[in-house]
Amino acid sequence: MKTICLYFEIHQPYHLKRYRFFEIGTDHYYYDDYENERAVTEIAQRSYIPALRTMLEMMQQYGQYFRVAFSISGVMLELLEQYAPEVLDLLQQLNETGCVEFLAEPYSHGLASLGSPESFVSETKRQARKMKELFNHTPKVMRNSSLIYSDEIGMMAAEMGFRGMIAEGAKHILGWKSPHYVYQCAMAPKLSLLLRDYKLSDDISLRFNDASWSEYPLMADKFVNWIAALPKGEDVINIFMELLALGMYQPLESNILEFLRALPSMACQKDIIFATPSEVIAKNKPVAPMEMLYPVSWNDEERDTSCWLGNGMQREAFNKLYDEKIVGRILACQDRRLKQDWDRLQASNNLRYMTTKPMMVNMYRSIYDSPYDAFTNYMNILGDFLKRVRDLFSEDVENDELNSLYTQITNLDKELAVKENEISRLRARLEKYEPKKEDEEKEEASAKKVTAKDEPKKAEPKKAAVKKAEPKKAAVKKAEPKKTEAKKTAPKKVEAKKATAKKAK
Numbered sequence: 108m109k110t111i112c113l114y115f116e117i118h119q120p121y122h123l124k125r126y127r128f129f130e131i132g133t134d135h136y137y138y139d140d141y142e143n144e145r146a147v148t149e150i151a152q153r154s155y156i157p158a159l160r161t162m163l164e165m166m167q168q169y170g171q172y173f174r175v176a177f178s179i180s181g182v183m184l185e186l187l188e189q190y191a192p193e194v195l196d197l198l199q200q201l202n203e204t205g206c207v208e209f210l211a212e213p214y215s216h217g218l219a220s221l222g223s224p225e226s227f228v229s230e231t232k233r234q235a236r237k238m239k240e241l242f243n244h245t246p247k248v249m250r251n252s253s254l255i256y257s258d259e260i261g262m263m264a265a266e267m268g269f270r271g272m273i274a275e276g277a278k279h280i281l282g283w284k285s286p287h288y289v290y291q292c293a294m295a296p297k298l299s300l301l302l303r304d305y306k307l308s309d310d311i312s313l314r315f316n317d318a319s320w321s322e323y324p325l326m327a328d329k330f331v332n333w334i335a336a337l338p339k340g341e342d343v344i345n346i347f348m349e350l351l352a353l354g355m356y357q358p359l360e361s362n363i364l365e366f367l368r369a370l371p372s373m374a375c376q377k378d379i380i381f382a383t384p385s386e387v388i389a390k391n392k393p394v395a396p397m398e399m400l401y402p403v404s405w406n407d408e409e410r411d412t413s414c415w416l417g418n419g420m421q422r423e424a425f426n427k428l429y430d431e432k433i434v435g436r437i438l439a440c441q442d443r444r445l446k447q448d449w450d451r452l453q454a455s456n457n458l459r460y461m462t463t464k465p466m467m468v469n470m471y472r473s474i475y476d477s478p479y480d481a482f483t484n485y486m487n488i489l490g491d492f493l494k495r496v497r498d499l500f501s502e503d504v505e506n507d508e509l510n511s512l513y514t515q516i517t518n519l520d521k522e523l524a525v526k527e528n529e530i531s532r533l534r535a536r537l538e539k540y541e542p543k544k545e546d547e548e549k550e551e552a553s554a555k556k557v558t559a560k561d562e563p564k565k566a567e568p569k570k571a572a573v574k575k576a577e578p579k580k581a582a583v584k585k586a587e588p589k590k591t592e593a594k595k596t597a598p599k600k601v602e603a604k605k606a607t608a609k610k611a612k
Contacts, residue, residue, distance in 0.1 A: 109342050109379045112387050114176040115350040118183045118216050120454035122473055126484055131491040144190050151191035154354030159197040161364045166204045173371045174206045174381045178250050181214030181234050182450055202242045208383035211235040211246035217453030220251055220260045222429030248384040252455050254405040258294045265295035271388040276302035277403050277410035287341035291393035299388045300397050303347040312352035316361040327369035335377040343387055415458040420482040436496050448492055457485055
């Protein structure tokens with residue numbers, strides 16, 4: 108049976124403010140609060156809130172039939188908590204329907220998987236804990252920033268315990284193969300891979316409102332017919348996109364939400380179902396390993412990492428950001444503010460603003476006029492940040508010492524995690540035991556009440572017996588005078604006998 112796996116990414120970076128060279132060492136706050144509030148509020152009102160409300164209505168209408176998955180970066184969660192908490196409320200309501208799956212991803216939405224494996228693992232685990240905290244959902248499937256994937260990254264995901272990972276179904280990787288199957292990581296066969304159908308996904312997210320497109324206007328029945336016409340056996344259709352596509356890339360006036368609302372009814376008529384990534388992986392065995400020696404992403408026509416690392420400016424910023432000594436110091440420190448800045452500066456958007464690649468569509472560059480402007484501003488901020496990091500530890504401290512310190516910290520975290528699991532297990536056992544204990548106490552109390560009622564009844568007959576026995580004692584006392592009288596009459600009889608004897612003589 109053909110299955111649609113629908114997934115949306117939710118991410119926005121912290122916008123940086125204008126930061127001059129002469130502010131290095133004096134100003135440690137790097138963010139444009141006004142722009143952050145404006146951008147998040149606008150996106151929430153024009154895209155996130157209407158789209159999520161529509162999905163909630165669809166789940167209430169179709170029950171368990173319509174299903175969807177989300178991934179939310181940690182920095183975006185912080186922005187939503189600060190500027191648009193109603194979006195989180197809607198996500199909570201969606202989660203309560205049981206039709207939503209939340210995926211794991213790097214907390215910063217950065218490029219740590221390409222520059223620092225230790226940071227990548229640490230961030231992904233931290234974001235997964237956040238999903239557990241907010242939605243009581245432990246992610247089983249992960250996606251990397253912008254679907255960046257390679258065999259080595261898949262190996263790291265498998266070692267973290269994930270069952271599956273989402274990747275881009277790039278044409279130069281697939282060749283003659285189809286993205287409509289479940290594959291497996293070439294270096295870790297236990298890790299299943301879901302490959303994005305970029306054509307069907309981009310038809311919605313990029314071309315839906317394009318009047319020059321040959322398939323315009325795109326209707327729900329036409330889209331579902333394309334899926335139903337796929338060859339037999341190609342049963343997994345992965346449609347992955349940013350949630351921004353619903354309302355921002357494709358404005359609400361284009362009726363994009365009406366298109367989404369009509370999809371389930373059209374799919375049901377063709378016996379097509381919806382499923383989350385975990386459900387797809389559970390129901391479909393991998394057909395073959397998918398080898399990806401070099402990183403692949405869902406960005407641009409090249410589907411690679413050139414939009415972040417394609418020129419010298421980007422590579423210089425990347426190398427300074429993920430320098431081994433810097434990363435080691437950050438992972439080993441306990442400075443919350445510094446780690447927060449580290450998360451926000453890692454966001455891949457900061458390097459994308461520096462790209463010099465020709466774009467088919469207008470490139471959004473935030474506050475910057477050009478890629479060189481973006482590079483200059485970012486490097487000024489990065490210079491102040493790196494100075495703060497170096498001030499944490501003496502320059503004499505070797506990287507090995509920092510690694511050992513970080514190892515101790517990670518070991519402590521693991522011990523704490525084990526203890527937390529043990530505590531939760533014991534609490535669960537205690538909850539099972541406490542009701543039995545209460546029942547036993549009730550039984551003991553009722554038994555005491557019964558014995559307390561029975562004891563007086565047993566004691567009363569004894570008292571009655573004693574009272575009945577008392578008259579007998581009285582009878583004995585009355586009988587005693589008769590004996591004494593008999594004793595008194597006995598001498599008289601003897602004297603009479605003596606008197607008669609004398610007379611006879």
